[in-house]
Amino acid sequence: MTPALEIRNIIKTFAIRNAIGRVSGAVKAVDDVSFTIPPGGVYGLAGESGSGKSTIARMIMGLTTPDSGDILIDGVSILTKAERGRVQMVFQNPGASLNPRRTVGQSVMVPLVAHRFQGDRKARIGDLLDMVQLPRHFADRYPHELSGGQKQRVAIARALAVSPRLLVLDEPTSALDVSVQARVIDLLENLGQQLGLTYLFISHDLSLMRNFAATVGILYLGKIVETGPVAGVFERPQHDYTRLLLASVPVISAEEAAMRPVIPLINGELPTAEDLMALRKGLNAKENPR
């Protein structure tokens, strides 16, 4: 079966410029990343700031082009053929991603116009609001009249407007309260099943990742350091960075606390990722002296 999304060895490097604009170096934001998502699957990308997760999302959306490698959606490379309607994105902060001067209806209309939707646009907007469980009369409201959860529902409706096959969810609930987050996640799961959507779920919240994604990739400095089914990666993490991430999650029960890996303290303090990597390198060098 053709994967819904296939990422093949993508690399993206950004130039570092000095004060007068001369290139003084380069940073590899995404360093040879590959993964595939089967149709209807949910793949989670977890990583901290600077790990490259947003750069990957931007490349899939066609907002940035990779230096090398290929991105295939339903087996078609998006680098050679623009298939913008097949993939849509839901952003982190609905307060910023919705235009405050447009009504909900106008915001949801934008992709319909851009992709030359042929049917009854008004009716389509009503249907979309039904899908995200908002009353139809919300089409006439402005974003400032809505709560955070309602705004994110509008953003989801807008993303679904042109019937995409793949949704990129970039931290879709990190700006919301936990009870609201739970309802938005339920909605995304139901929509995924009803519409057969494929999700790329980007988050730093590992507990949420465990509950939402089927497969997870842990990103560290532009590389996927560990990948596999969530249960396996979370219960038997192999890479030091995955172990550090899991050990850092604040949890609410003793069972969860027992599941977290034990990380050695350095001078009474939790090590940073770099410290831990350096420590491991040192150990390896000791075990395998040349």
Next chain:
Amino acid sequence: MTALLSVQNLSVSFTTYGRTAEVLKAVSLDVPQGAQVALVGESGSGKSVTMKAIMGLLPQPPARIHAGKIMFDGRDLLTLPERERVALRGTAMSMVFQDPMSSLNPVWTIQDQLSTILKYADRRLGRDRDRKGRRARVLDVLTQVRMREPERVAASYPIILSGGMRQRVLIAMALLSEPRLLIADEPGTALDVTTQAQILKLLRDLVEAQGLALLMITHNLGVVRETSNTVYVMNKGEIVESGPTDRIFAAPQQQYTRDLIAAVPRLTGRVTT
């Protein structure tokens, strides 16, 4: 034993454009000497208003305190003369803010900012300390917050520090004048999870080592469990439930608390019932 900080039946309302909203309804909470207490609630629950009332930072109007007392060390802060109130703030009780970048002045070095704060704190407490003494104290607190290369950090501007380092500077700032109560407003929420874990561990170690009382204000139940022994759950301006942290998490009595705990995704995966 009386608590170091005791908020009793605090009621606050806000009046804007002629409309009045009850924001706090008879809120009571105790922070005993050396205890670690958390106040948890979702947006709009009133936890920040409670914190501001304690620190004396509520703008009045639009806010109005109808009833209640805020007892600190046996004195009611609400009836204390302004001068004595100011003397307590930042000395006997200190605050660690959420967003390091907006709490630090970008054009001053860390050394200058901390020294200035210390100078005013000393003046209020009638302590005598010269420039050299202040400099030594600043390096001392930076070492306490386990800052690597404290001398270099002291000479730096906030812009070149990482988020975790800035949060450490804010904690150092709160510790400068040897407070007895530390009020922390969502520390580390703006940080990556590994950095947040370090900051929470640091706070825990510091309050334990120095016998400080900690009032942690947060929306994150995981942070509550990691940093407190007693928890107060707030919703719509009221304390809905309070008690030992372990008991509240294991056996919540109120429906609101149960729903809140049930909404948190678990690291162990789905809870099957």
